[in-house]
Amino acid sequence: MSRIGVFVCHCGHNIAGTVDVKAVVEQLQRNGDVVFAIDYKYMCSDPGQQLIRESIEKYQLDGVVVAACSPAMHETTFRRTVSAAGLNGFRCESANIREQVSWVHQQDKEAATQKAIEITASIVEKVKGNEILEPLVLPLTHRTLVIGGGIAGMQAALDIAEAGYPVILVERHDHLGGRMAELSGSYLNFRAAPDLLEKKIQQVLSHPNIQTLRNAEVIGLSGYVGNFRVQVKQNPEAEETPVMPLDELQPLTFTFDVGAIVVATGWQPYDRARLPEYGGVEIPDVVDGLTFEKMLREGGVLRRPSDGKIACEVVFVQCAGSRDPEHGVSYCSKVCCMYVAKQAMMYKERVPDGQAYVFYIDIRSAGKNYDEYVQRAMTDYGVLYLRGKVSRVFREGDQTIVWGSDTLTGRAVEIAADLVVLATPMLPSRGSAELGQLLHISTDGYGFFNEAHPKLRPVETLTAGIYLAGVAQGPKDIPETVSQASGAAAKVLQLFSKDEMTASPLVASVIEELCAACGACVKVCPYGARQIHPIWNYATVNAALCQGCGACVVACPNKASQVRNWRVEQVMGMVDRLL
Amino acid sequence: MIERALVVGAGIAGIQAALDIANSGYEVVLVEREPSIGGHMAQLSETFPTLDCSQCILTPRTVEAGKHEKIRLYTYSEIDSVRQDENGDFLVRIRRKAAYINWDLCTGCGVCQEKCPFKVESLFERGVGTRKVIYTLSPQAVPNKPVIDAANCRYLQSKWDIEAGRIPAVDAKGNPAKPKCGACEKFCPTGAIQWDQTDTFHEEKVGAVILATGYDLFPQSRLPEYGGGRIPDVIDGLAFERLLAASGPTAGKILRPSDGKPPLEVVFIQCSGSRDPERGVPYCSKICCMYTAKQAILYKHRLHEGQAYVFYIDVRAGGKGYEEFVNRAMEEEGVVYLRGKVSKLFREGDKVIVKGVDTLSNRTVEIAADLVVLATAIIPRATNPQVAELFGVPYDENGFYSAANEELDPVLSLAPRVFMAGAALGPKDIPETVAQASGAAAKVLSLFQRQRRTQKEAQGVLEAVAD
Amino acid sequence: MAIPYFPGCTLSTKASGYDRSGRAVAQALGLEFQELNEWQCCGATFPLSAENAMALVAPTRLLRQAQDAGGQVTTLCAICFHVLRRTQHFLQGHPDVLERINWFTEEPYLGNVRVTHFLELLRNELTWESLRAKVRRPLQGLRVAPYYGCLLLRPPSEIQLDDPDDPHILHECLEALGCEVITFPYQSECCGSYLVVNKPKVPQQLAQDILTSAQRHGAQALVTACPLCQYNLDYPQKSVSGWTLKLLPVLYFTQLMAVALGLPSEDWGMENHTVDPRPLFEPYLTTVGQGRTGGDR
Secondary structure: OOOEEEEEEOOOOOOOOOOOHHHHHHHHHOOOOEEEEEEEOOOOOHHHHHHHHHHHHHOOOOEEEEEEOOHHHHHHHHHHHHHHOOOOHHHEEEEEOHHHHHOOOOOOHHHHHHHHHHHHHHHHHHHHHOOOOOOEEEOOOOOEEEEOOOHHHHHHHHHHHHOOOOEEEEOOOOOOOHHHHHOOOOOOOOOOHHHHHHHHHHHHHHOOOEEEEOOEEEEEEEEEOOEEEEEEEEOOOHHHOOOOOHHHOOOEEEEEEEOEEEEOOOEEEOOHHHOHHHOOOOOOOEEEHHHHHHHHHOOOOOEOOOOOOEOOEEEEEOOOEOEEHHHOEOOOOOOHHHHHHHHHHHHHHHOOOOEEEEEEOOOOOOOOOHHHHHHHHHHOOOOEEEEOOEEEEEEEOOEEEEEEEEOOOOEEEEEEEOEEEEOOOEEEOOOHHHHHHHHOOOEOOOOOEOOOEOOOEOOEOOOOOEEEOHHHHOOOOHHHHHHHHHHHHHHHHHHHOOOOEEEOOOOEEEOHHHOOOOOHHHHHOOOOOEEEOOOOOOEEEOOOOOOOOOHHHHHOOOOOEEEOOOOHHHHHHHHHHHO | OOOEEEEEOOOHHHHHHHHHHHOOOOEEEEEOOOOOOOHHHHHOOEEOOOOEEHHHHHHHHHHHHHHOOOEEEEOOEEEEEEEEOOOOOEEEEEEEOOOOEOOOOOOOOOHHHHHOOOEEEOOOOOOOOEEEOEEOOOOOOOOOOOEEOHHHOHHHHHHHHHHOOOOOOEOOOOOEOOOOOOHHHHHOOOOOEOOOOOOEEEEEEEOEEEEOOOEEEOOHHHOHHHOOOOOOOEEEHHHHHHHHOOOOOOOOOOOOOOOOOOOOEEEEEEEEOOOOOOOOOOOOOOOHHHHHHHHHHHHHHHOOOOEEEEEEOOOOOOOOOHHHHHHHHHHOOOOEEEEOOEEEEEEEOOEEEEEEEEOOOOEEEEEEEOEEEEEEOEEEOOOHHHHHHHHOOOEOOOOOEOOOEOOOEOOEOOOOOEEEOHHHOOOOOHHHHHHHHHHHHHHHHHHHHHHHHHHHHHHHHHHHHHO | OEEEEEOOHHHHOOOHHHHHHHHHHHHHOOOEEEEOOOOOOOOOOOOOOOOOHHHHHHHHHHHHHHHHOOOEEEEOOHHHHHHHHHHHHHHHHOHHHHHHHHHHHOOOOOOOOEEEEHHHHHHHHHOHHHHHHHOOOOOOOOEEEEOOOOOOOOOHHHHOOOOOOOOOHHHHHHHHOOOEEOOOHHHHOOOOOOHHHHOOHHHHHHHHHHHHHHHHOOOOEEEEOOHHHHHHHHOHHHHOOOOOOOOOOEEEHHHHHHHHOOOOHHHOOOOOOOOOOHHHHHHHHHHHHOOOOOOOO
């Protein structure tokens, strides 16, 4: 016989207004395993918790059921209360009679009361079988791997390094700065941006806590949060080894232990060959936004690539592929409206007599001073904005003809342009999908990495210890990228604030005698927490990786897999009680 | 430097920043002006683009912040003054407003709110609902302790009238005059009502500060062409959120304020005050396109036979899954999008006549609507300049805090050890706010952890020397 | 007190009733309209292009006339007021344009004339209280709807007379006369303006909307300060075939003032209206018949 106490909460009127709490108490008192039951206005309040603590001592309780709100709400609170009275926290469970009962059955009080009684009684069944558990303690390596040396990766690396932790920054190319290094400037202060970036790069390179590996890629990962082991391959750099021909050099492979990983792999431009209606890659005077940035960086008057004549008529085509499910990119690339405005203004500064046209669907200048900025392009720089799509771009003599429509006047527009700039979509970087598989983090339909929750966990992934920064997660501009990168750093610093990690002990376990080593659990485990022991030949559980989801329990034909405190006999006991 | 942080404002930005710091083991002082935390997010119904219930995803955070052993919560409080000591630490004086309730005794049972006989318009419900004079913002309030709205409290007003001699101290029968009402006091089971409570002042010392004071909505009274707030069936976006919210005054039923009927024609007007340098604010409020699409979708879900119209200038759906979400509103839910401004609207009988233009067909449009929802501009809190000046942070001509460098250092202020996050810097949506709040927390954690590690290393050197 | 006055073309021709009633009312209030010595058309529209300095020559010359007349000018016509006020505002911010025009006209305008509408004078200098005190025939029970139109108030940043979305100035004037003043939603809608010349259907449709709304709100008459508004709202009521609305007189505010101040009917200037407003005032004339005719003259 157990000695379980049941505590029924009124939650003001939230529960008591619908559920007859006295009846719940009365019914539960009749349960042979329940030695004490009581109701109270607010169990989570200090007097309520005091009541629980005192009752544990007074009635020598060995288990506690709090019939109140959802466990997501106060499970931790009540487990802490119970521990304070000397009872193991895992001997306390919440019976949810608010979200699952009173809030949804306000019309039928009698049935609600009955349901509350049954739910509470079934939780009593569960507590009877609960083991006494302690949180798992795991070691923690206070070192971070940052993948990608663009502005996102650099910012995250700097924030972590500044806090005093070592960072390994892996960059695929031979230079830092990523796509930002390809820009002529950012939009709001377009003259100062290259200097600012250079300053960041110097900060990274000179930081004693940051080790930068250029020409390097991550090729292997094992382990789990706090204890990852990473393999990085670095290709030799030509100029550093002049004595040997490059092809004879073997790439170097390094292995590191790290505790956290920030993924900041950035983006790549859309392949223009997939836009035949805009001339594909055939027409020399049709370029994409990044190429135009390069032309701007070269300085001087803007000349068209085909014959070096001054570009007097320039057409910018926004959404050249974005917001277009036909081209496989139904999302908005978010930065084009702003950089096109910037490019058009910079063009006007280089060619004051030239005319710039911008075709757009919507102008998305949402950000601090952004709307004002686009207004300036229109009014101060005389950039002509045309609301409509461009249907075709083709070569006619030495000019490029642009056919489009102006949906505001309802007219077709034809412009004989010297230069056409396509604001093509932002795609996830090459190799994102493979990296995602390597790191066990998921990607969305377009290949951007998925965050843990679209609203409240924007920089975390569902894999503990792996965080996201920048465009790798979805198109965003520089200020947003920088904020997010610092956000990812905060998560790392939070993880590193302790010397070791604690984890929930509610993980899977294997009854070795029953295990036939069939491997079904290894296949279904979404967290890679299972393997067959090479010597003993039964399945094992990596408690640090296991999230207690229970997939293995279902898959196991022998019922050898169990989740702690959700063992089959406990669950069956609960079901028996309900039926 | 003392390893404690102050976070001003406990909306989602402030809560996120506070949790990130507190979960790293440092103490946080979290100051909130309202009686409970959660900010505007607590007022929302569902969130775009996943239609997650806002209250449901927020409550775990507010509860965690409210119960966190490292977070010292000052609700119903404001920053009174700040000075810096020789180490650069901030000595912050916090004024906790008189709630007239002893929160240590209060159990949050709610009896007082039930018994209080006076109802007033609720600001939290944005004018579409009422609250008692003794109130919490919502049933899920954290902390779940009420305050008394003194200006509307019969007892306090009559008590003060007697004390000031505005009412004779002795009545006609010669008995000493007594304050009226006092229902809450009579029914409070713990005797927590405290009529003589005054504002209290608390001094806290912190080493770093995060300002997350959030936003307000452009007042309808400044939009006379849209009725100036005088037409009951013309409401703002937050008011419509309250009509949609399951915990709102209509329990999630869409009923218009004037006569409580379900509105069959609803017009949503984006850029009400935004992008309007002449009469409103020059900037874009960034979130309206998305929340309007969401509100139109939710409206269609609740009232299948209803028709929703959206007037817009540009649809700004830049974000993960955003474009697809707006397309869903247009294509699957049959919301009619009209590209153009509404020039004016007025009441005609029980309808609101909306006169606008559709710039794509070049026609003027007139809709006899049952309800009009204005996506009014996001503006900084009126107190932003004061808070900025207390901490030596610059702010722009619109009243938003200015960052050291808006592009590369968006959370750094020009004042050392003062960081910023969320809509107080400029309009932004929830994920961007949360990421930025964590970003601001990172700056604080960098400061603290660097100091801690330097100390540890120094300690290590000393021990090595001692060996 | 003598006030430099610019009547403008329309008030000298089609809208002479506005001019006549305005002059009579001013006199009755102790103000003397002093017509500018020499004047021509104000230009009738304010140029949309800021670079078009030539279009500002005409109003600038008028301002120069006013400069000679003492540095102030008052108008009754809302359009003249609009053009002059905006010209004045523009020139103050663009001294280079003013200099160009002065070179052209060879009559230097110094840029400091105060342009006022008569309503503004009444509100700011005479005050509504003193107007109320001078009313001899309070028009009690007369339900009138002020119709502001566009040009009298817009753009507010330059005109600065009243809030175009929530205007009061005509309301206050009519209240001082004792009228029951009605606010209706179309009070500051456009009447169609010059489109009456080449697309008459547009102002006709607008007139129908405006008049319908005013009647639905119970107005017995519409009151305006603009001759073009008066014309566009008044004439279609009898000249458009198939006009089914009830007839609604459209008056100038000065005409109502003339009646209320007790002026004789020849000063009202109501002979040329399409919808004759005079029957509206019959109930009020009898009361004055008892020994208090003629006003102050």
